[in-house]
Amino acid sequence: MVDVLKKEHLTEIDVPAFLDETIRLGVKTLPYARFLNAEEEQEQIKKDERTRNGTPGIGIIFETQPDGLHIIDVVPDAPAALGGVRTGDLVVAMDGNSLIGASNTDIAKYAGGDVGVPLKLTLLRGAKRQRLEFALVRALIKPRPATAKRLPGDVLYTRMDNFPEPAIGDYIDAVQAERKKGAPIKGVILDLRINGGGALNASIGITALFSGRNQTAMVTLQRDDKTQHRISTNWPDYDLPVMKGQDPLAPLQADDWWRNVPLIVLVDGQSASAAEATAAALKDLGRAKLLGTPTYGKGMAQTGTGTRDGTYVVWTYARNLRPNGCPMEGYGVVPDWIVLPRKDADMDGVLLGYREVDIPRAAYASKLTPDPFADVRKERQRLRDQRALAKLDASKSTPLPQKEFASDKDWQLKQALNALAGKPVQVTQVNPRFMPAQPACIKLNN
Template sequence: MVISKRGLVLSATAVILTTVAVTGAGLRLSQSQAFFEESPKELVDEVWQIINRTYVDGTFNQIDWQSVRNQYLERSYKDKKEAYAAIREMLKKLEDPYTRFMDPDEFKNMQIDTSGELTGVGIQITKDEEKKQLLVVSPIEDTPAYQAGILAKDVIVKIDGKTTDGMSLEDAVKMIRGKAGTQVTLTIRRGDKEMNYSLTRKLIEIHPVRARVEDTKIGKVGYIRLNQFSAQAGQEMRNAINDLEAKNVKGYILDLRSNPGGLLYASVEIARMWIDDGTIVSTVDRQGVTDRQQANHSALSDKPLVVLVDGGSASASEILSGALQDHKRAMLVGTKTFGKGLVQSVRGLGDGSGLAVTIAKYLTPSGRDINKQGIKPDVEINLTDEARKSLQQDRNKIGTFDDPQFNKAFEILSQEVAKSPSTQRTATH
């Protein structure tokens, strides 16, 4: 999820969680609701107009968008359901899985509460339009999906025994979501193997930041695991850094593995705690208008920093890790990130339905467009199947010396500490 200063902007992934309403322009229904119910063709045109004004690609996927309008407004629609089907058909022409229409129920369900209390199985999913597959972006730590061992890039082939072939992202979300205490079975394909995961939906309270001091051969090291860029992430990160600074740590390992993203402003706020000056992220719309978020000389530490990333590090995680890498503020260790660099605006429509529209892409400070490309770590280290299984079976090993990627991060950090002026100054106090 991403929220900008200009309004509600969400990430391209669907979060399988029970939701609550958000506030914002267009979400309060009035006389216009009755109007759209009586005139479904107007709803079709409203969607066309929004795409026409704001869609990131001014060529509309190389199609004649005006002709599309004529085609769909020449039709007659006897009810809203026919209009909804036409809208979805129209949007498919853009070949953008992130630009999507939601009926009123779907729209209510995707208005995610960022307070940190969520109900569901705890995964984010997306639709790979090229392969026509439902793909796991990342499981959220300490949720049923995470505990069961579901991984980023897993393909969901069945939900409760029903094939996902041809299934929309919204329909998949509907099937996976449900009341706490009920079960859903996901059939996952990983490589050439298929596995069934029976998950019990539950209420999940997520604390985005976990931190501790690790006593090592080079002295105290601060380990911070960031699970999600929620509304509380910035303050929790600030508290963690201040606490670790007070304990005179020599350096930091920031763990962004399996962090599917969250609020844009949270990623910018956290980046400012590590980067003192310069651009953090730029967003570019189809007119080429760039909105740059800058550091503001408020960094909390200049000590050596190593960041752990993997294929489940997406969206806001990539904003943060890309900024740290471009500014040479941190070394990145792990595997290539997910590659989600598009920004969606989500708005309510006149009849209570909703529309998510890709309006911009974001770039790292050096101008890298990471969409579909991801961010490559400075030092790549893959987990073996055996190591991954060991960490899944005992999550307490994550971020310890029983974790091979953490080991590598510590090795790199030790080298950085040895040559860092900031840690040498600390030693003389």
């Protein structure tokens, strides 16, 4: 076909570029696979380095809305925090460029810049929309996926936004800083809601941190569905380049607090991949109770390889099994306590939120292996269509936004605090047909 096009096409064809794009279009239809050309691969390498070492910026975490950037968090000790920017501020301009209705591409262009280069923010504050101007100088902002704060009753609320390579060390630092501030911590809440995952080894490290050595954190099941690979909580099963060969958990082995402190993990339908693997492992190992709603259900592992021409291909090579031998792909992890994200939430609508099980199978997938979720997918869509015709209030089934986590509106956190205090947890009774099916689990090799 390429030879025909080279000879017969009206114009000359850039064959390498043509083949790159052909491969890209085919690969993107496979689950979690992707193709990077040589230029994109170099940019990805740079991006990974920035994730490990830091990115120039001012240290704000925001949600993009039509009226500007709503700041939901400010990185401590970063230029924005030191300059007086607060959570809840609304950024409407950067360097005089309006952010009202701006695209993510525009925002990235305005916000980008090197360390030491100033950035002028125009923002509105409070109910009266007080207009303020800030001149901030960009600094190297290192990734801080973990936060921790002490709650009444000496309970430590900890949150992980994702699982980048530095996640383990960052989480340990955040927790240890709060432990030093007062009385002994009596319980920990690990919030993995709206956590889409990241580096799987970072997930294994967090599991090892709380469960200790010599445990099975996960088992991968490869193409023939017979080859099992056990991933343990022992070093170096959670090694990552950022660690430079040093086990970050080694200094904590004498501190039994990590293995004994009561632990509750918060999850929701957007807890995916490494996040739900962490939750599943801590639950199956008997180390934590889970509270919230069923997780997303991404239970597949990816790998990749480079080619001689500098391109890079990523593909799915294995299924991830929980320590109890159950798959997560399409099923997710069901919490011990099923709790509404809001006190008045529509749980049926919450459970019909988009998950792994809703992703259509590639049209050319093997016909020899039946699609285990075909009927489930059709039924979930039928129920969604039924609800749309009934014109139900969709706002009551939306996920709790991150800016409301750990606030008075966080119903799931309130129930987690009740559980740690030995008080009743207000769970939700759900219709079984809205829940994930029971997975077929296998016996793991010793």
